[in-house]
Amino acid sequence: xAAPLLSLTWTDHITGRKGFLVVDRxxxxxSSGGLRMREGCTLDEVTGLARGMTxxxxxxxxxxxxxxxxxxxxGGIDCDPRDPGAYDLLVRYLRAMRPYVExxxxxxxxxxxxxxxxxxxxAEAGLVSSVQAVYPLLDDEAAARRRLSxxxxxxxxxxxxxxxxxxxxxAESVLTALDRAAVPYWRTRVAVQGFGTMGGAxxxxxTRAGLTVVAVADxxxxxxxxxxxxxxxxxxxxxxxxxxxxxxxxxxxxELPGDAWLxxxxxxxxPAAVSYAVDTANQGQxxxxxxxxxxxxxxxxxxxxxxxxxxxxxxxDVVVNSATNAWWWWTLFxxxxxxxxxxxxxxxxxxxTLTEGMLAxxxxxxxxxxxxxxxxxxxxxxxxxxxxxxxx
Numbered sequence: 368x369a370a371p372l373l374s375l376t377w378t379d380h381i382t383g384r385k386g387f388l389v390v391d392r393x394x395x396x397x398s399s400g401g402l403r404m405r406e407g408c409t410l411d412e413v414t415g416l417a418r419g420m421t422x423x424x425x426x427x428x429x430x431x432x433x434x435x436x437x438x439x440x441x442g443g444i445d446c447d448p449r450d451p452g453a454y455d456l457l458v459r460y461l462r463a464m465r466p467y468v469e470x471x472x473x474x475x476x477x478x479x480x481x482x483x484x485x486x487x488x489x490a491e492a493g494l495v496s497s498v499q500a501v502y503p504l505l506d507d508e509a510a511a512r513r514r515l516s517x518x519x520x521x522x523x524x525x526x527x528x529x530x531x532x533x534x535x536x537x538a539e540s541v542l543t544a545l546d547r548a549a550v551p552y553w554r555t556r557v558a559v560q561g562f563g564t565m566g567g568a569x570x571x572x573x574t575r576a577g578l579t580v581v582a583v584a585d586x587x588x589x590x591x592x593x594x595x596x597x598x599x600x601x602x603x604x605x606x607x608x609x610x611x612x613x614x615x616x617x618x619x620x621x622e623l624p625g626d627a628w629l630x631x632x633x634x635x636x637x638p639a640a641v642s643y644a645v646d647t648a649n650q651g652q653x654x655x656x657x658x659x660x661x662x663x664x665x666x667x668x669x670x671x672x673x674x675x676x677x678x679x680x681x682x683x684d685v686v687v688n689s690a691t692n693a694w695w696w697w698t699l700f701x702x703x704x705x706x707x708x709x710x711x712x713x714x715x716x717x718x719x720t721l722t723e724g725m726l727a728x729x730x731x732x733x734x735x736x737x738x739x740x741x742x743x744x745x746x747x748x749x750x751x752x753x754x755x756x757x758x759x
Contacts, residue, residue: 386460389417391439396759398440401477408443416441422744423689434700448479461492473498517705518698534568536690537661539718558582558631561640563609565661574598582631589627592620638665660684683737
């Protein structure tokens with residue numbers, strides 16, 4: 368596997384904490400990938416995430432769209448986002464990375480950071496925007512920036528559109544897999560690990576499609592109800608980090624240990640929180656038919672091999688959670704407007720096409736969905752490079 372184009376480690380001069388930036392590839396001189404903050408974040412983790420972003424961008428390549436895929440990148444900071452000094456650390460990191468953000472790395476929210484926090488810190492660090500590197504590629508920068516700003520102001524039932532598009536994409540991947548397997552939605556139970564932006568939106572869209580969410584895990588533990596949880600009540604009871612106020616639980620809801628979501632009696636598991644959540648030690652607890660990677664890299668490769676051997680299908684992150692990134696660029700480049708109905712319809716069409724293509728390729732080649740997704744990306748990357756080039 369080729370080395371990334373750029374890999375660097377930053378050491379904060381005040382706290383000694385580390386930050387990382389990996390640019391896996393450039394297209395027209397620009398790359399795309401979020402910035403995460405978590406205790407224990409490593410350079411290897413960020414490198415894997417940057418490579419995944421390269422594939423996500425390639426998988427969404429459509430020559431009929433205005434949006435042209437960018438290269439893949441990722442940033443990471445080794446710090447608990449709840450740490451009192453986390454925000455100041457973020458500002459210092461962005462000041463250090465300012466030349467890269469200005470010229471070649473577009474970034475945004477990821478694990479541990481919300482978009483409003485990234486935007487506020489970027490402004491304090493002297494940046495015009497966290498995505499300003501892409502501005503020279505736009506036909507009408509002012510109109511594009513206004514369109515994206517308007518889109519971020521759109522709310523659906525009290526939740527911002529930007530917080531919903533990723534979960535909508537995850538849900539559509541689930542529904543596509545169920546349709547291919549001829550499994551009725553009403554007979555499908557779901558367990559979700561992580562109830563922040565991605566996990567919460569996924570639970571909402573799946574519930575509204577007719578599935579039953581029977582378990583939700585947050586930092587305090589797992590909330591379970593075999594008859595189904597009241598997802599909307601739990602969403603309303605979340606704090607900024609996706610932790611549910613237990614006062615909102617109903618009489619039939621049970622509080623279980625944090626890892627109980629793994630063994631929930633459900634057909635679909637949605638890890639939507641941290642990387643490396645499913646390993647060789649705990650994969651044996653899983654009885655679900657599908658694991659749907661709403662988080663980045665939640666299933667370790669060795670665990671995935673063991674799961675596949677006993678008939679558990681993993682729908683990979685490079686496809687499943689790619690809608691948020693794609694929506695940003697569809698909106699900025701003008702493929703969709705700042706309208707919830709239009710945006711969510713576009714997400715559903717794109718994610719169904721992508722997931723269907725991946726699963727059909729896996730069936731044809733006799734491989735896993737992940738191997739199929741990687742094969743599709745590998746075919747598209749040279750086409751993108753030949754048409755647009757790595758550098759400006």
